[in-house]
Amino acid sequence: MPLLECSGLTKRWGAVTTVDDVSLTVEAGEVVALIGPNGAGKSTVFNLIAGAIKKTAGAVRFAGESVEHLSAYDLAQKGLSRTYQITCLFPQLTVLENVRLAVQARSPGRLRPVASKALVDKTEAAAMEWLARVRLADSAHRTAGQLSHGDQRLLEIATALALQPKLILLDEPTQGMSVEETRATVRLLKSLLEDAPIAVLLVEHDLEVVFGVADRIVVLDQGRKIADGKPEAVRNDPAVQRAYLGVEHA
Numbered sequence: 001m002p003l004l005e006c007s008g009l010t011k012r013w014g015a016v017t018t019v020d021d022v023s024l025t026v027e028a029g030e031v032v033a034l035i036g037p038n039g040a041g042k043s044t045v046f047n048l049i050a051g052a053i054k055k056t057a058g059a060v061r062f063a064g065e066s067v068e069h070l071s072a073y074d075l076a077q078k079g080l081s082r083t084y085q086i087t088c089l090f091p092q093l094t095v096l097e098n099v100r101l102a103v104q105a106r107s108p109g110r111l112r113p114v115a116s117k118a119l120v121d122k123t124e125a126a127a128m129e130w131l132a133r134v135r136l137a138d139s140a141h142r143t144a145g146q147l148s149h150g151d152q153r154l155l156e157i158a159t160a161l162a163l164q165p166k167l168i169l170l171d172e173p174t175q176g177m178s179v180e181e182t183r184a185t186v187r188l189l190k191s192l193l194e195d196a197p198i199a200v201l202l203v204e205h206d207l208e209v210v211f212g213v214a215d216r217i218v219v220l221d222q223g224r225k226i227a228d229g230k231p232e233a234v235r236n237d238p239a240v241q242r243a244y245l246g247v248e249h250a
């Protein structure tokens with residue numbers, strides 16, 4: 001049974017169909033990239049899976065259960081967490097506080113106004129561990145808003161990981177990064193995923209990132225799925241080349 005199973009996902013805005021009967025799966029521990037030209041429907045599929053927008057038709061199942069109508073909080077409790085295309089942090093809180101909130105959110109009982117010192121220390125230690133893994137431990141006591149854009153994206157990944165997901169939805173994790181930051185992020189993602197058997201569904205424009213990390217690639221074009229397979233097969237697929245390059249080039 002796949003960890004994530006989407007079948008027949010369809011989204012219409014009035015008379016316009018932007019996602020048309022898209023089915024896809026993500027297996028436990030698998031890294032799947034969702035790619036396609038501008039306007040192909042990637043963000044819409046992503047938001048349909050995350051429950052951020054209402055689907056017109058289709059079904060989303062996670063770990064064998066229907067997860068429709070669940071809030072982002074409930075999805076995270078079930079093991080599905082996400083990052084956003086636009087960085088979504090608490091900029092006035094410290095880097096450590098941002099991750100600590102995610103650690104606490106994973107255990108609702110811990111969200112109490114008065115907690116024992118031992119519990120506070122334990123939560124903080126767990127948050128520091130996540131920061132170390134994304135190499136932000138040295139910035140733990142700066143406010144999130146003071147970090148560079150690239151480091152804010154990494155902090156967002158750390159907060160999503162601190163929720164201890166089975167599946168993480170990454171929405172353009174390298175958007176706005178320099179070439180060096182992007183390459184460092186790819187290396188980091190690979191090492192994080194080697195350590196933890198987390199499944200990833202990644203929307204990303206940068207094909208170097210996609211081919212660097214994906215086990216499988218799903219390609220959308222004009223709202224429809226046109227390919228789904230191993231990176232090499234997708235790279236050589238004429239329909240994919242046509243969608244990206246135009247008929248003459250293909």
Ligand SMILES: Nc1ncnc2c1ncn2[C@@H]1O[C@H](COP(=O)(O)OP(=O)(O)OP(=O)(O)O)[C@@H](O)[C@H]1O
Nearest residue numbers: 013016018036037038039040041042043044045205
């Ligand atoms: N709220 C909306 N109302 C109407 N049309 C929308 C809405 N949101 C998205 N669309 C349209 O749906 C289509 C798919 O958009 P979507 O953002 O999912 O594509 P995308 O593949 O993520 O594109 P990009 O790579 O540019 O981010 C586009 O034509 C877009 O204009």
